[in-house]
Amino acid sequence: MLLLLLLRLVMSRCLHDETQKSVSLLRPPFSQMPTDFRYSTFLPLPGSHDPQPLRIQIYYAGDPRSDEVWDPEGTGIREGSRALAAVRETTQRIQGILAVPPVQGPLLLSRDPAQYCHAVWGDPETPNYHRCSLLNTAYKGERCLGAKMPDAHLRGYALWPEHGLPQLIQPDGPGVQNADYVLYVRVAQTSKCHQEPSIIAYAASCQLDSEDRPLAGTIVYCVQHLTSPSLSHNDIVMATLHELLHALGFSGQLFKKWRDCPSGLWVRENCSRRKQVTRRDKRGQQLLITPAVRHSLAKHLGVLKVSLGVPLEEEGSLSSHWEARLLQGSIMTATFHGARRTRLDPITLAAFKDSGWYQVNDSAAEELLWGQGSGIEFGLLTTCKSDSSDFFCTGNGLGCHYLHLDKGICSSDPMLEGCRIYKPLANGSECWKEENGLPVGAENPHGEIYHSQSRCFLANLTSQLLSEDQTSYPSQIPHLREKELTGHCYLHQCTQKGAYKVQVQGSPWVPCLPGMAIQIPGYHGLLYCPQGRLCQSNEDTSTPPVSHSTQDLLVQLSLGLTGPPGLLLRKKQREELSEIVLQALVNRGGTNRCYFHSPSVTASLVFFVHMWKPPGCQGPSVAMLHRALTLTLQEKPLEVYHGKARFTTEYSKLLATSDHNPSVTHLLLPMGFCLLLLILMGALGTVAFQKRATLRVRPSTPHHHEGHGARV
Ligand SMILES: *[C@@H]1O[C@H](CO)[C@@H](O)[C@H](O)[C@H]1NC(C)=O
Ligand SMILES: *[C@@H]1O[C@H](CO)[C@@H](O)[C@H](O)[C@H]1NC(C)=O
Ligand SMILES: *[C@@H]1O[C@H](CO)[C@@H](O)[C@H](O)[C@H]1NC(C)=O
Ligand SMILES: *[C@@H]1O[C@H](CO)[C@@H](O)[C@H](O)[C@H]1NC(C)=O
Numbered sequence: 001m002l003l004l005l006l007l008r009l010v011m012s013r014c015l016h017d018e019t020q021k022s023v024s025l026l027r028p029p030f031s032q033m034p035t036d037f038r039y040s041t042f043l044p045l046p047g048s049h050d051p052q053p054l055r056i057q058i059y060y061a062g063d064p065r066s067d068e069v070w071d072p073e074g075t076g077i078r079e080g081s082r083a084l085a086a087v088r089e090t091t092q093r094i095q096g097i098l099a100v101p102p103v104q105g106p107l108l109l110s111r112d113p114a115q116y117c118h119a120v121w122g123d124p125e126t127p128n129y130h131r132c133s134l135l136n137t138a139y140k141g142e143r144c145l146g147a148k149m150p151d152a153h154l155r156g157y158a159l160w161p162e163h164g165l166p167q168l169i170q171p172d173g174p175g176v177q178n179a180d181y182v183l184y185v186r187v188a189q190t191s192k193c194h195q196e197p198s199i200i201a202y203a204a205s206c207q208l209d210s211e212d213r214p215l216a217g218t219i220v221y222c223v224q225h226l227t228s229p230s231l232s233h234n235d236i237v238m239a240t241l242h243e244l245l246h247a248l249g250f251s252g253q254l255f256k257k258w259r260d261c262p263s264g265l266w267v268r269e270n271c272s273r274r275k276q277v278t279r280r281d282k283r284g285q286q287l288l289i290t291p292a293v294r295h296s297l298a299k300h301l302g303v304l305k306v307s308l309g310v311p312l313e314e315e316g317s318l319s320s321h322w323e324a325r326l327l328q329g330s331i332m333t334a335t336f337h338g339a340r341r342t343r344l345d346p347i348t349l350a351a352f353k354d355s356g357w358y359q360v361n362d363s364a365a366e367e368l369l370w371g372q373g374s375g376i377e378f379g380l381l382t383t384c385k386s387d388s389s390d391f392f393c394t395g396n397g398l399g400c401h402y403l404h405l406d407k408g409i410c411s412s413d414p415m416l417e418g419c420r421i422y423k424p425l426a427n428g429s430e431c432w433k434e435e436n437g438l439p440v441g442a443e444n445p446h447g448e449i450y451h452s453q454s455r456c457f458l459a460n461l462t463s464q465l466l467s468e469d470q471t472s473y474p475s476q477i478p479h480l481r482e483k484e485l486t487g488h489c490y491l492h493q494c495t496q497k498g499a500y501k502v503q504v505q506g507s508p509w510v511p512c513l514p515g516m517a518i519q520i521p522g523y524h525g526l527l528y529c530p531q532g533r534l535c536q537s538n539e540d541t542s543t544p545p546v547s548h549s550t551q552d553l554l555v556q557l558s559l560g561l562t563g564p565p566g567l568l569l570r571k572k573q574r575e576e577l578s579e580i581v582l583q584a585l586v587n588r589g590g591t592n593r594c595y596f597h598s599p600s601v602t603a604s605l606v607f608f609v610h611m612w613k614p615p616g617c618q619g620p621s622v623a624m625l626h627r628a629l630t631l632t633l634q635e636k637p638l639e640v641y642h643g644k645a646r647f648t649t650e651y652s653k654l655l656a657t658s659d660h661n662p663s664v665t666h667l668l669l670p671m672g673f674c675l676l677l678l679i680l681m682g683a684l685g686t687v688a689f690q691k692r693a694t695l696r697v698r699p700s701t702p703h704h705h706e707g708h709g710a711r712v
Contacts, residue, residue, distance in 0.1 A: 014334050015192060015202040016246040016320050020253045023145055023204045026110045027212070029155075049268070051099035051359040056091040056244075057107075057179035060084060061147035061186050061218070079187050079226035086236040087185055087219065090244055093237075097344075098248070098352060099359040100213065101268070106175030107182060109153050109207050109216050111142055116157050116169075131160035135169065144206040145218035147184035153216075181248070184218040193222030200225045200236070200336065203243035205251070211268065212257040213357040217247035234339035241344065242331050249355045250332055250348070252318030258290065259356030271356055279309065286312040286319050290354035296347045302373035310347060311379075313415060322347070324415035326379035328370040328391075329403070334415055337424070341403060343368050369533060370402060384419035393420050400456035400487040404533050406430050407456050407487035422487075431456050431489035447504035447523060448489045455534060456487045460525035461504060483525060490527070494535035502527065508623040521623075557585075557629070559607040559638070561647045574601040577642045581607045584638045589629050591619045605647075 060080065113120070116139040117132035142149040152173040158166035176182050193199055205217035219240065225231055231239075249258070255278055261271035278286050287309025297307045311323035313334050321334035329337075330345045345368035353360045371378045374389055384392045391402055393410040399422045401408035407429040408422030428436045430450075437450035445462050460483035491503040492512070501509045504520045504527070512518060512529035520527055559581065563569075569577065578599040586593050594617035599609040613622050620628075637649040 014242065014246075014321065014336070015196060015199055016204065016243070017252055017315055017318050019145060019192070019202045020204040020246070020251050020320070021318075023206045024112065024114075025205065025253070026112055026207045028110050028210055029113070049101040052102045053095040054098040054100050054180050054248075054358070055102070055178055056094060056181045056183050057176050058084065058087050058091060059147075059150070059153075059176075059182060059184050061149075061184045079221070079223050082226045082233075082236065083185060083187050083221045086233065086240045087183065089237050090240040091183065093241065094244060094248075097349070097361050097364040099361070100180050100357065103180045103209075106177050107153075107179040107215065108155050108172060108175035109142075109149060109182065111154055111157055113157075115139055115142065121160065121162060126162055128160040128162060128164075128166075131166070132158070133160060133162070135159055144184050144216055145186075145204045145220060146188070146190065147186050147218040147220075149184065149216075153182060181214065182216040183244070183247070184216070186218060186220045187223050187226065188220060189223050190220060192220075193224070197224075200231065200239040201243050203247040205247040205249075205254070208257070211259060211271065211357070212254070214248055214254070217244075219243050219247065232339065235336075238331065238339040238342050239336055242336065242342075245332060245348070245352075246320060248352075249357060250320065250351055252312075252315075252320040254355075255288070258354060261356045264359075274354075274356070277354075278312070281308070281311075285314065285323070288312060288351065288354075290351070292350035292353040293347055296350035300345075300347060300368065300372060301375055301378055303376045305376070307376065310351075314417075323379070324413075325381070325384060325417065325419050326371060327368065328421065329368055330370075335413070340405060341401070341424070367536065369536065372532065379419075381417060381419065384416075391421065393422055395420075397484070398486040399458055400530070401429075402533065404455040404457070404530055405432055407489070436489075444505055446488050447506060447520070449491045449503065449505050450489050451491055453491055453493060454489045455492045457490050457502065457527050457530070458485045459488045459490070459527040460485050461488065461520055461523040461527055462525055463523050485526075485528065492534060496535075497537075498532070498535055500529075500535045502529070506623075508621055557609050557611055557626070559585075559633070559649050561601070561605040561607055561649060563605060563647045564645050567645060569601070569603070569605075573642065574603070577601045577640075577647070578607060578609075580640045580642055581638065581647070582609060584640050585609070585629065588632055588638065589625055591625055592617060595619070595622060595625055 113132060116136055117134070118136040119132075119134040120130050121128050121133045123129060141151065142154055150173070151170060153176055154170075154173050156168065156171040156173070158168050160166045192202060199222050201219055201221045203217055203219040205214035207214070207216040209215050226236070258274045258277050259271045260274045261268070263270045274290065277288065277290055279289055280286055289309035293310045294306050294308070297310045298305065301307070311326055312319035313321040313323050315321065315334070320332075322330050322332050324333045324335065327333055327345065327347065329341060329343055330348055331342050332348045332351075336342065343366040344364065346362070346365035347368070349360050349362065349365050352358045371389075371391060374391065377383045378389060378391075383389070385394065387394070393399060396410050399408055399410060400406070401422050401424045406424035408424050410420050411423050412418060412420045413423075424430070430436055431454040432450070432452050434450050434452070438444050438448070446459070447461055447463060462483060492500050493503075493509065494500045495511070498514060500512050500514075502512045502518075502520075503509050504523060507520050507522055510518060510520055512527070514529050514531035514534075517526040517528050519525075561577075561581070578601040581601065582593075582596055582599040586596065589595075595611050595613055597610040597612065599607065601607050611622050611626060613619075619625070633649060639646065639648050641647075
């Protein structure tokens with residue numbers, strides 16, 4: 001139940017259909033004003049009809065007199081500016097995507113005669129037939145989805161006598177300069193926001209030009225989401241882009257107005273209304289059947305035959321979203337799962353091409369991984385429940401979201417109609433967020449790493465033995481219980497397009513062969529390397545190598561020292577000794593000092609040092625250096641002098657220790673484990689090592705002998 005609630009929080013449904021239905025779409029009237037020459041007599045300049053980037057002018061309708069409003073003195077300012085920042089970024093982005101033959105002169109929007117006029121002349125014989133004969137005294141101006149439109153943006157209106165010239169009530173406003181579209185922005189707690197608390201924003205268009213291209217619309221932000229820390233700026237930008245694409249033409253109400261412009265949209269006289277834009281298939285599902293979207297879907301699915309149409313979500317009589325089963329992750333599906341999981345896909349851009357209103361910049365499309373190359377049967381209700389595609393899952397286990405940025409749980413929702421996919425958990429599932437990682441010092445048996453370059457992998461890696469078996473059968477060699485494969489976070493690094501390597505905590509980088517399961521030195525179990533999901537674009541490959549945080553590749557080296565019997569060292573002396581031992585260790589390793597951090601010597605003469613390789617540190621990997629040091633210290637102990645006292649490391653062994661209580665682990669670890677480790681190391685051709693490995697040197701005095709584990 002909790003999970004269900006949390007899942008709700010990461011997705012947001014779209015209300016566009018409902019809102020668009022509530023708005024009447026105005027088209028420019030046939031001239032009712034004798035003074036209105038702007039449209040009728042304007043001669044376009046030569047070449048001025050060539051498409052230019054779509055100019056969207058933003059108008060913040062934070063009108064304190066409207067009914068459900070923000071408080072200009074209080075919190076509203078911050079939310080308003082957050083919304084405006086997102087709108088500005090989005091409209092700039094749209095400028096690089098859509099182009100139109102520019103509107104000539106200022107853009108002047110229409111008034112709705114049904115609003116300002118109470119009655120019209122009804123006799124066809126009258127010269128002023130159908131013109132306004134009686135004004136509506138309660139007329140308060142025009143609104144677009146609740147946003148008050150300034151008179152300056154609007155045509156004027158007049159009262160007409162039965163015969164003769166009109167009485168001008170309001171002249172034409174100056175209009176909006178440099179605009180092909182006017183977008184009104186509201187921030188409010190409307191009743192829709194209240195009814196559907198997951199709604200971030202909704203939008204509708206309210207005016208069209210003479211060729212039905214949307215000219216004006218409103219986006220309403222539900223105020224509570226603008227203060228929510230769970231939405232990033234990019235999330236709000238993506239939600240805005242989704243809503244604006246509706247308001248620019250991707251809408252069940254506007255599909256039927258799309259135009260067919262065979263000679264290109266700058267030869268407008270050759271455009272006509274499309275005969276058919278949508279149809280229903282045998283199952284009753286609506287399909288968008290215009291040529292560019294069909295071609296684009298066929299290309300996406302990797303089929304030669306052009307598809308029959310692109311399915312739209314079941315949303316009643318009209319539908320304004322792609323079917324989620326087929327186009328999960330597209331900007332125009334009905335639920336929003338956050339900016340990182342959303343793409344402005346080529347099929348959506350193809351729809352704008354098919355609208356006949358826009359010229360579309362194809363290179364602005366983002367790759368949609370969902371279903372790519374999966375064939376014509378992909379995403380159907382009949383195929384999603386069989387194991388035919390790894391984009392879908394069955395059961396309710398834990399795995400990875402298909403983009404591998406998040407761990408996911410196999411689940412469904414109303415849009416998926418019973419098909420199941422790995423959906424991100426609401427909390428802490430992002431592998432790329434360092435703050436989701438385990439606290440420093442916590443046990444990390446699966447070796448997970450949370451990092452901006454970490455991704456989710458299906459794996460059952462474990463560095464631990466099963467403790468129940470050890471306690472109940474202490475004499476036996478412990479064995480591993482088979483672990484189920486689930487999603488875990490590990491570092492990845494692209495090596496070339498489609499190729500990458502992975503790193504588990506404390507392990508070296510291991511090449512991951514897409515489609516294969518690999519073993520990781522130091523761990524039992526397997527890690528599956530996804531195919532066609534990671535390192536798909538060339539930019540991924542050019543990212544610089546990952547720099548590790550301190551926790552990432554931390555190995556702690558401990559060395560037991562033997563000194564003169566009865567010697568007690570003060571703190572200062574121990575600090576000096578730790579420097580001396582470290583210098584000897586660096587000399588022995590033949591490497592740079594930059595690998596070693598915070599050396600110390602305890603009162604009981606154990607030398608500790610952390611090993612990790614910061615960026616810029618030249619030399620072998622920590623894993624290799626650690627192995628080399630381990631071997632050389634086994635062969636020949638270190639010998640150092642502090643003052644006149646001589647200290648040595650006498651013999652050493654490699655042991656896995658737990659973080660909190662090394663001595664207990666020493667006692668518990670039976671010989672078998674070390675053998676197992678050795679065999680594993682041999683098999684993999686590398687030395688397994690743990691986050692903390694102990695090179696413990698025993699004092700030579702015989703009475704100190706304890707029943708500790710095996711020597712290596
Ligand atoms: C088309 O899109 C690409 C990628 O976003 C962008 O770099 C380019 O400037 C756009 N072209 C135009 C004419 O806006
Ligand atoms: C417009 O359509 C007509 C009739 O189909 C055709 O003759 C003419 O060449 C077209 N114009 C352009 C510019 O394509
Ligand atoms: C997510 O987890 C963090 C820390 O584990 C917690 O502080 C936060 O309240 C959680 N958020 C939700 C929505 O459960
Ligand atoms: C990991 O999973 C594989 C495949 O399911 C299985 O063969 C193997 O025994 C598992 N290993 C561990 C350590 O659980």
